[in-house]
Amino acid sequence: MDTEGLLLSLELASGSGQGLGPDRRASLLTSLMLVKRDYRYDRVLFWGRILGLVSDYYIAQGLSEDQLAPRKTLYSLNCMEWSLLPPATEEMVAQTSVVKGRFMGDPSHEYEHTELQKVNDGEKVFEEEVVVQIKEETRLVSTIDQIDKAVSIMPRGALFKTPFGPTHVNRTFEGLSLSDAKKLSSYFHFREAIELKNKPLLEKADLDPSLDFMDSLEHDIPKGPSFQCIG
Numbered sequence: 001m002d003t004e005g006l007l008l009s010l011e012l013a014s015g016s017g018q019g020l021g022p023d024r025r026a027s028l029l030t031s032l033m034l035v036k037r038d039y040r041y042d043r044v045l046f047w048g049r050i051l052g053l054v055s056d057y058y059i060a061q062g063l064s065e066d067q068l069a070p071r072k073t074l075y076s077l078n079c080m081e082w083s084l085l086p087p088a089t090e091e092m093v094a095q096t097s098v099v100k101g102r103f104m105g106d107p108s109h110e111y112e113h114t115e116l117q118k119v120n121d122g123e124k125v126f127e128e129e130v131v132v133q134i135k136e137e138t139r140l141v142s143t144i145d146q147i148d149k150a151v152s153i154m155p156r157g158a159l160f161k162t163p164f165g166p167t168h169v170n171r172t173f174e175g176l177s178l179s180d181a182k183k184l185s186s187y188f189h190f191r192e193a194i195e196l197k198n199k200p201l202l203e204k205a206d207l208d209p210s211l212d213f214m215d216s217l218e219h220d221i222p223k224g225p226s227f228q229c230i231g
Helices: 005-016 022-039 090-096 135-152 201-205
Strands: 043-050 057-063 074-077 110-121 126-136 154-155 159-160 167-169 188-189
Touching: 005 022, 005 188, 022 043, 022 074, 022 135, 022 154, 074 135, 090 126, 110 135, 126 135, 154 167
Parallel strands: none
Antiparallel strands: 043 057, 057 074, 110 126, 154 188, 159 167
C-alpha cells in the first residue's frame, strides 16, 4: 500500500476482519510520511502486519527512485517509531527455518534450537548436541524476505523501464482492464527478473522491453506452503 492512498487501501482491506483502528491509521500515515522524508525515499509502502503474542509488527518498505533497487525494510511496534532491518541473507533463511510457531512480538526474544554438530577429537569424530540461539529480529527479516520473493507482485504497466536502466512508476497507469486482470500474464514478480533471462530469443522478440522486464506469473508452478502461518 502506497502512503499516498494508504487510508483508502486500509479501509478496503478491513473487510478481512484485520483492519486498524482510527488511531493506528492516523499514526501510521503520519509516521510513514516522516520516514519518507527522513530517509529520503522516493516511495514508502505499508507492507502489512505480522501478528505476535505480545505485540504486532507493522512493516513498511522504502523504495528509491529506481523502483527495482533493493528495498529497505522497517518495522514498528506502535506505528510511530520505526527501526531499519538488515538485508536478508541465505544464512539467515537457513538458520531461521527451524523456528516454528507464532512470533512473540519482541525483537530481542531468542529462540533456542538444539542441533547435532560433528566434533573432531584426534582420530575420532563424534556428534555433539549444541544449543543455538536465534533472535526473533533475524526470523522477522527472513520471513519478510521469503514472503516478498513468493507473493510480491506488480500489474503489467504499473512500472516502466527506461533505455538507460532505471525503473520508474508509470504515472499514466490507470489499472488493468477487466479481461487483462483475469490473466496471470498481466502480473509480474516485483523483483529483478530471473526466469526471463533464460527465455528463447523468439519469445523475447514479442515482449515490450519497457514493460515486460520482470518475470511473469504465467508459468509459475505452485510449490505448496513454504513457510508456516504467521498470524
